[in-house]
Amino acid sequence: MKKSFGEKLFDVFLIVFMVLMCVIMIYPYLNQLAISLNDGTDTMLGGITVFPRKWTWSNYDTIFSNESLIRSTVVTVITVICSTILTLIVCVGAAYAIKKKDLPFRNAIIWILLLPSYISAGVIPTFILFRYLHLMNNILVYILPSAFTFYNVIIIRTFLSSLPVALEEAAYIEGANEMQILYKVILPLCKPVLATVALWTMVASWNDWTTTLYYVNEPSLFKLQYIIQQIIKQSEVVQKMVNDSALTGGSTSVRARPTSESVKAAAIIFSTLPIICTYPFLQKYFVKGVAIGAVKD
Amino acid sequence: MNALNRKKEETFKPLGSKSLLSRMAKYRFLYLILAPALILVLVFCYLPMFGLVIAFQDYDIIGGITASEFVGFDNFVKIFTMPKFTKAIINTVKYSSVQLFLGLPFPIMLALLFNELRMIRFKRIVQTISYLPYFLSWISVVGMFSAFFALDGTYNTFMATIVGESYEAKNILTDAENFLGILFWTNIWKNIGWNSIIFLAAITGIDPTLYEAAMVDGCNRFKQVLYITIPCLLPTIAIIFIMNTASLVTLNFEQVFGFQNIYIQEETEVINTLVYRQGILNAEYSLSTAFGMFQGAVSFALVCITNFIVKRVSGVGIW
Numbered sequence: 212m213k214k215s216f217g218e219k220l221f222d223v224f225l226i227v228f229m230v231l232m233c234v235i236m237i238y239p240y241l242n243q244l245a246i247s248l249n250d251g252t253d254t255m256l257g258g259i260t261v262f263p264r265k266w267t268w269s270n271y272d273t274i275f276s277n278e279s280l281i282r283s284t285v286v287t288v289i290t291v292i293c294s295t296i297l298t299l300i301v302c303v304g305a306a307y308a309i310k311k312k313d314l315p316f317r318n319a320i321i322w323i324l325l326l327p328s329y330i331s332a333g334v335i336p337t338f339i340l341f342r343y344l345h346l347m348n349n350i351l352v353y354i355l356p357s358a359f360t361f362y363n364v365i366i367i368r369t370f371l372s373s374l375p376v377a378l379e380e381a382a383y384i385e386g387a388n389e390m391q392i393l394y395k396v397i398l399p400l401c402k403p404v405l406a407t408v409a410l411w412t413m414v415a416s417w418n419d420w421t422t423t424l425y426y427v428n429e430p431s432l433f434k435l436q437y438i439i440q441q442i443i444k445q446s447e448v449v450q451k452m453v454n455d456s457a458l459t460g461g462s463t464s465v466r467a468r469p470t471s472e473s474v475k476a477a478a479i480i481f482s483t484l485p486i487i488c489t490y491p492f493l494q495k496y497f498v499k500g501v502a503i504g505a506v507k508d
Numbered sequence: 509m510n511a512l513n514r515k516k517e518e519t520f521k522p523l524g525s526k527s528l529l530s531r532m533a534k535y536r537f538l539y540l541i542l543a544p545a546l547i548l549v550l551v552f553c554y555l556p557m558f559g560l561v562i563a564f565q566d567y568d569i570i571g572g573i574t575a576s577e578f579v580g581f582d583n584f585v586k587i588f589t590m591p592k593f594t595k596a597i598i599n600t601v602k603y604s605s606v607q608l609f610l611g612l613p614f615p616i617m618l619a620l621l622f623n624e625l626r627m628i629r630f631k632r633i634v635q636t637i638s639y640l641p642y643f644l645s646w647i648s649v650v651g652m653f654s655a656f657f658a659l660d661g662t663y664n665t666f667m668a669t670i671v672g673e674s675y676e677a678k679n680i681l682t683d684a685e686n687f688l689g690i691l692f693w694t695n696i697w698k699n700i701g702w703n704s705i706i707f708l709a710a711i712t713g714i715d716p717t718l719y720e721a722a723m724v725d726g727c728n729r730f731k732q733v734l735y736i737t738i739p740c741l742l743p744t745i746a747i748i749f750i751m752n753t754a755s756l757v758t759l760n761f762e763q764v765f766g767f768q769n770i771y772i773q774e775e776t777e778v779i780n781t782l783v784y785r786q787g788i789l790n791a792e793y794s795l796s797t798a799f800g801m802f803q804g805a806v807s808f809a810l811v812c813i814t815n816f817i818v819k820r821v822s823g824v825g826i827w
Contacts, residue, residue: 217728218728218729221624221729222626226630228621229630229634232634233634233637235697236637236638236640236697237640238662239649239652239655242655242661242662243651243652246655256660257660257661257665258660258665259660260662301544302545304544305541305544307538308535308539308542309542311538313531315531315532320546323549323550323554324545324549326553327549327553327554329754329808329811330808331553331556332553332804333783333797333803334784334788334796334800335559335783335787335788335793335796335797335800336557336558336559336562336797336800337552337556337559338787339556339793340552355548355552356552359544359545359548359549389537418643418646419645420645420647424784425784425788436648440647440766443647443651443766475651476655478651479651482648483644483645487640490640490643494636494639498639
């Protein structure tokens, strides 16, 4: 079918629009990248877009010589690993159990698990409870409360229901018990959905900083994103970092001087780099999660 | 007949109760793997609900809940009479209603445009880039935009080249007037791509024979979208809308807290941020609990009401 003039015009408009959108989407990031690689005092003159004018690594030297940033990175990595493992155990267990249609009290259990998605006690009662449970200033506060998410259970359960029942029956006839069926038959088939849930949990845990804001004031347990928040909110923190780094000789070049703006950029780039670098390759898993969740019930 | 029935009852009733226990015993492994989830939900979601009682108390920090004095609805009365709180409620509704109603069409339009893209490779690249901001934390997004709007940032440099010498550099993030716009557009920027996925998935699910029929009837691409794609999308739109109505009284804390700064903080306080500042920073537990409870109740009611109305009008609902 021959395209009309109007349709051709629309196609051109569409491409221009999409390119423009991409530029808007990645410009702020490239801008930060350029600022983080540019000499701090030079940045203050303005006009940095996506290319650094005066190349320097000194901003990164500053953040890498900062002890609290390194420690918070370690804390973040530990919590990301632990909460991913725990989330998988908790959610797979729940999903596999509620998949069984004739499980006694199944409906009541589903309601108990579902209800918190709609009503919650709010920040302050949770805060008071955590104090009773000694979760304040405790690394477990990052791992335990977020381990169960109903949405993850739904995603896993939907995937489980798509597996042929014959598999389980065959294993049952072969004499496998429930545990063996789950670990030897079901889980190996679940890799895609487990990857999806694991990646979501990793991103959520990596990006989380409000947990620190609410429940942690012990600096050795701060998470990376919370440090970023501090850097953004308090430029004096940055100034101190710059001074400390000057004292310890962290900054290699004498001429290139980091400023709060450029150190902030370096910290943001550092904290988002793991996501930016891995995301394009893992995108299909993320999108799969949405697609599965969309067809729930 | 009667005797037969009685006989059935006699044999089945005891068997039924026994089989419940035996069924539970048979599934003991399932209960075992279900236990962690149940325990976590009971401890971290249901246990705090008992804490809501302090909304009706004058909470005694040292004595705890049992030693605190009951004050009835005093805290709720305070919320609606203290200007600080009423302002937060007004701000919340103002900011979120704009995001809810004006923000909804953006991802739908993007999904429609994605659907019109015929070059698969180009489409995939554009989609990947548009999803990207969704995976960044709000706080790094705040950092990026604060650099973008800084006095020496791109925005001011750009404006200076357009307006010329007379342009006076200013940081628009320090003016409370711009806060709504900042929240709205950064929200679009961060989430538009990701939110379009669900609509795109719905578009992909539309029966292609509908388009073929429309083409035979002489519909061009624009008319196909208008008469087929959009009507077929309506159920999805309705569901997304219902799920979003809860956010009418709940703004994204990370976003609002992130973009607030000392110049505009008092002007732009919303429910979430005020609960944090009054409750956790100033230790006014009872007042903030009441405030949070009010917010939770309203958002739950909103979901129910919208669900009811939409279900009446279009037959689509979340329960």
